[in-house]
Every structure is written in structure tokens, then in C-alpha cells.
Amino acid sequence: MTATDPLGIAPAERNAIMPLTRFLPDHPFAERLYRAAEPVWEEGLGQPFLRELADGTLSRERFVFYMLQDYLYLNDYVNVHAIAFAKCDDPKIRQDLAQAIAGASNETDQVHDFFRDRFGITDEQMASARQSAFARSYTSNMIAIAYTKPLIDILVALLPCAWVYADYGTRIAASIGESIETNPYRAWIDMYGTDDFWESAVWLIDDIERLAAGEPEEHLQQLTEQFVVGVEHEYMFWASAYEMQRRWRPEWH
Numbered sequence: 001m002t003a004t005d006p007l008g009i010a011p012a013e014r015n016a017i018m019p020l021t022r023f024l025p026d027h028p029f030a031e032r033l034y035r036a037a038e039p040v041w042e043e044g045l046g047q048p049f050l051r052e053l054a055d056g057t058l059s060r061e062r063f064v065f066y067m068l069q070d071y072l073y074l075n076d077y078v079n080v081h082a083i084a085f086a087k088c089d090d091p092k093i094r095q096d097l098a099q100a101i102a103g104a105s106n107e108t109d110q111v112h113d114f115f116r117d118r119f120g121i122t123d124e125q126m127a128s129a130r131q132s133a134f135a136r137s138y139t140s141n142m143i144a145i146a147y148t149k150p151l152i153d154i155l156v157a158l159l160p161c162a163w164v165y166a167d168y169g170t171r172i173a174a175s176i177g178e179s180i181e182t183n184p185y186r187a188w189i190d191m192y193g194t195d196d197f198w199e200s201a202v203w204l205i206d207d208i209e210r211l212a213a214g215e216p217e218e219h220l221q222q223l224t225e226q227f228v229v230g231v232e233h234e235y236m237f238w239a240s241a242y243e244m245q246r247r248w249r250p251e252w253h
């Protein structure tokens, strides 16, 4: 067992499920992105929201807060794909983007509809949900990139979402084993903790790697910084949901 793995997964096992070794040999730019984000990425998996989600003790209230924010998030996330699509003349990437739009809509159906029914989230709650400062920061940044930057920047802005979820989902599923049977958040873990789900990260990583090959170092450096900001946004999305914090200062409510 390694002290640095938040879920206590043994190094050999961890290696077998690591994104870079299992799915991504020979992706040096992806590796650079992951390495730059690694401290936040690894710490993020150990945060209370995810630990409690994994052991099934997360409060329903916190999860509902997260679900409502996530519902708003996914709409923006799909829009960013659509803007990328309009800027893209590579047929393969256009196809990938179109599939991702369908995939993200499907994700909304599967996970959100499930929990809405299961946890009794009402249509009124869905309709009146206001985006938190943290979620808005995340999506505003993605939308700004989508409108003002070239295709590769948009794909890098989309990547933390797909990659972090695929990695965390796999690792959470591996760490909890049989106890998933009684976990109230099983549908969430089942959704993200599969090899199939990796497809939503792998196409993006592959396309980014291809586009990065022609870019000057200065741009690659900017993209790397932008990726870390995205991983930080993913981190804060869960952290703010755990605190149920809607505004920048908790006392503002």
C-alpha cells in the first residue's frame, strides 16, 4: 500500500489502472498534462466528497447539490463541443465531437434522471437551480476559450472533465469492490467506473496529441497551464458541493 494513493491502492494494482500506462502509451503531451496536474489530481481523489461517495456515507443533501450543479454544467459543456465543432474542419475530430455531444446528453439521461427520480429532485428544483460561483468559473472559462481560442485549446479545456472522471471512476470502483452492492451512489460509480467510459477521454487525448505535434513550445506551455486550471476547477466543483457553497464566501449563502 502506498501512502500517497488516497484510496490506498497497492502500487502494482495502481499501475494496472493508471491512465498513462493502461490506455496511453506513447502520448508524451498527454503525459506532460497529467504530470503538471498530478498534485491536484491525486489530492482531489482523496477529498471528502469522493471518499464519502465511495464508502456510501455522503449525505443526500450534498449529493443533490452536486447533481443540480452538474445538470447546469452539462448544458454548458455540450455547448462548448458545439462551438468546437463549428471551428473544426478535420472530419475525424468533427465525428468525435458529434459523438461526444450525444454521449454527454446520454450521460445526463442516465445519471441525472436516475438520481432525480431516486432522490426526489423536483422539476422545480432543476428549473430554479442557480449556478455556484465555482461551477460558473469553470464553465465561463471553458466558454471563453471556446469563443476566442483555436480548436486545440478548446479540446484541452474539455479534457479534465472526461479524463479525471474516467480515472477517478475506475479507481473508486476498484477500491470499493463488493461494497458497491449496497452503495446508494452505485449508479454514479457504475457510470464512470468502466472501461467503456474511458472512450470519452481516449478520443480527446488522441486528437489533442495529434494537434499538439505541430504547436510551438510556448503554446504547449499555455495549454499545460490551462489544463491544470481545468483540473483545479474539477476539484473545486466537488469541494464546493461538499461544503454546499454557492457563493465565493460561505457566509454570503
Ligand SMILES: Cc1ncc(C[n+]2csc(CCO)c2C)c(N)n1
Residues within 6 Å of the ligand: 070, 073, 074, 077, 100, 103, 104, 105, 107, 160, 161, 162, 163, 165, 166, 200, 234, 237
Ligand atoms: C463537473 C463535471 N465534470 C465532469 C463530468 C463528467 N462528464 C460529463 S460529460 C462527459 C463526457 C462523456 O459523456 C464527462 C466525462 C461531469 N459529469 N461533471
